[in-house]
Amino acid sequence: MNPLAALPSPDTATLDRLHARLADAAAAAGTLDIAYRTMDTPLGPLLLAATPAGLLRVAYESQDHDAVLAALAARVSPRVLRAPSRLDEVAREVDDYFAGRRHSFDLPLDLRLAHGFRHEVLTHLRDIGYGHTASYAAVAAAAGRPNAVRAVGTACGVNPLPIVIPCHRVVRSDGSLGGYLGGVAAKQALLALEAHAGRGRDVLQT
Amino acid sequence: MSLPPFESVVAEHAVTVLRVCRAVLGPDDAEDAWSETFLAALRAYPRLRPESDVRAWLITIAHRKAIDGYRSRRRAPWPVAQLPHEPAAPDVYQVPDAELAAAVRALPDKQRQVVAYRYLADLSYADIAELVGGTEAAARRSAADGIATLRQTYVPEDPA
Numbered sequence: 001m002n003p004l005a006a007l008p009s010p011d012t013a014t015l016d017r018l019h020a021r022l023a024d025a026a027a028a029a030g031t032l033d034i035a036y037r038t039m040d041t042p043l044g045p046l047l048l049a050a051t052p053a054g055l056l057r058v059a060y061e062s063q064d065h066d067a068v069l070a071a072l073a074a075r076v077s078p079r080v081l082r083a084p085s086r087l088d089e090v091a092r093e094v095d096d097y098f099a100g101r102r103h104s105f106d107l108p109l110d111l112r113l114a115h116g117f118r119h120e121v122l123t124h125l126r127d128i129g130y131g132h133t134a135s136y137a138a139v140a141a142a143a144g145r146p147n148a149v150r151a152v153g154t155a156c157g158v159n160p161l162p163i164v165i166p167c168h169r170v171v172r173s174d175g176s177l178g179g180y181l182g183g184v185a186a187k188q189a190l191l192a193l194e195a196h197a198g199r200g201r202d203v204l205q206t
Numbered sequence: 207m208s209l210p211p212f213e214s215v216v217a218e219h220a221v222t223v224l225r226v227c228r229a230v231l232g233p234d235d236a237e238d239a240w241s242e243t244f245l246a247a248l249r250a251y252p253r254l255r256p257e258s259d260v261r262a263w264l265i266t267i268a269h270r271k272a273i274d275g276y277r278s279r280r281r282a283p284w285p286v287a288q289l290p291h292e293p294a295a296p297d298v299y300q301v302p303d304a305e306l307a308a309a310v311r312a313l314p315d316k317q318r319q320v321v322a323y324r325y326l327a328d329l330s331y332a333d334i335a336e337l338v339g340g341t342e343a344a345a346r347r348s349a350a351d352g353i354a355t356l357r358q359t360y361v362p363e364d365p366a
Contacts, residue, residue, distance in 0.1 A: 003353050004310065004325040008303040010224045018224070018237060019216065022244050031249045034211075073211040079248055080211035 023083035027052075033077035035086035038065065041098050043186050046163075048087045048094070051076070054108030055090055058161050060182040076112070094163065100197030103130035105164045113160040117148065121155035128169040131194040135173040157181050163190070207256045212248055219264050220244075222327055227268060229310050229322040243268040265327045269319070269337045309359050317352035324349045 026032035034056065036049040047065040049057040049072060056076070059068045073080050084091075089107070096102035114122050124142045128134045134142075140152045156167035162181055168190040172178045180187035223243055227236035246267050254263065310318060319338050323329045329337075335345040 002325050003356055004229070004306070004321065006303055006306050007225060007229065007310070007326070008307065010221055010228075014237075015220055015224070018220070018240055021241055022216070022248075025241060025245050026248050029245065029249070031245070036213075069211045069213070074208040078209035078212055078252055080213050081216070081248070082213050 019082070020085070023081050023086070026079075026081060027083065027086060031079055032081055032083060032086070033079040034072055035081060035083035036069065037082060037084040037087045037091065039091045039094065041094065043098075043182065043189060046094065048090050049080075050087055050090065051110045051112075053112075054110040055161060055164060056110040056113065058164055060162070060186065062183060063181065097163065098193070100193060103194075103197070107164065109161060109164070111160075114155070114158075117143065117145065117151055118155040118158065120144070121152055122159065122161075122165050125156070125159070125165050125167055125170065128166055130166075131197070133169045133171045133191070136170055136178065137173050139170055153178070166190075169194075209251065209254060209256050212251050215247070215251070215260055215264075216244060219261055222261060223264055223268055225326045226265060226322045228307065229326055230319055232311050233307075239268060261327060262329055262333050265323060265329060266337060269323075306356070306360055309356055313352050313355060317348045317355070320345050320348040321352040321356075325353075 023032060023035065027035070030052075032052075034049055034051055036047060036057075038045045038047050040046075044061045045065070046061075047057065047059040047063075047068055048055065049059075049069070057068060057072060059065060069080055093102055093105050093107060097105070111119055111122060120143045121139060124139055127142070128139075136149045136152045136156075137146070140146050140148045143152070145151070152170070156170050157179065159165055159167040159181060162168070168180060168182075168187045170178065177184055177187055177191075220240075224236060224240050227239040227243070231239055243264060247264055250267075254260070310321065313321065316338055320334055323334045323337065324331070331342045331345045331349070334349075335342045338345065338348075
């Protein structure tokens with residue numbers, strides 16, 4: 001038997017306090033490269049991750065939060081800490097969006113995960129207004145490559161900031177929904193939310 | 207192979223590092239030492255080789271960056287809590303944890319460090335010798351001496 005086994009183990013409250021203190025000190029020291037938190041939404045838990053430059057990543061639970069964080073560690077920086085307080089404003093805006101109170105996001109974004117044409121597509125997605133949709137073909141044309149309809153679909157599929165950059169507003173030219181990185185049901189729910197917001201109905205109640 | 211998010215390092219090792227800091231430094235300075243250790247580790251983390259022994263790396267940081275620093279600032283030896291003068295009674299497993307913690311802190315510096323690194327952090331004696339100086343055999347002896355002292359004061363004889 002380990003002779004020190006009877007030494008007290010730290011309680012959860014102490015560890016939580018130390019963790020929060022570490023995140024604050026790291027942010028102050030400039031070594032918190034990626035802060036993240038999860039939040040509950042009508043579409044399940046969302047992962048939010050930010051660099052000091054802005055919101056870097058939003059991910060649905062179906063995208064595997066652990067895998068997303070591992071990918072961020074490999075691609076951006078392994079200095080990744082859970083730091084909910086760094087994402088309070090983001091979480092507030094997402095909450096307001098799901099409550100139908102917010103129609104656009106007013107957040108600094110860090111788009112470093114999207115390059116080239118994909119980055120170009122994301123900037124055009126932000127022009128599609130709340131409650132509206134655009135076809136993949138229309139987005140391709142707006143991005144200056146009318147033949148790149150399939151590439152627009154790919155760009156939407158790897159959108160690092162779903163919900164905040166509204167790839168859910170891109171649908172097929174024939175009016176059908178097309179795919180969605182969070183699942184077609186989520187896309188349907190977001191479009192329904194935006195169609196009904198302001199009419200006093202909470203369409204995303206689960 | 208790449209490094210996992212630092213959060214997983216904290217999740218996996220936070221408790222061990224805090225227990226070591228408490229054992230070596232006592233409750234008052236342990237939390238500051240823990241914070242300094244993980245802050246320094248986070249800063250250096252991108253340069254860590256992915257195959258490294260992360261626990262040993264953290265304990266090394268705790269020892270060098272925090273524990274040594276605190277010891278040098280603190281001239282006085284650790285206050286020794288009141289210790290029982292009698293050998294421990296057979297029901298000694300019921301002794302409150304705080305008394306074992308006090309007994310650990312009453313050990314001489316080097317014994318206390320060696321015992322904590324060995325029995326709380328599970329470091330090898332080779333690693334421990336590198337941290338505290340001296341030979342591996344000396345580290346092993348320090349641990350044995352420290353544990354012998356603790357057994358005399360707190361751990362009952364095995365009735366078998």
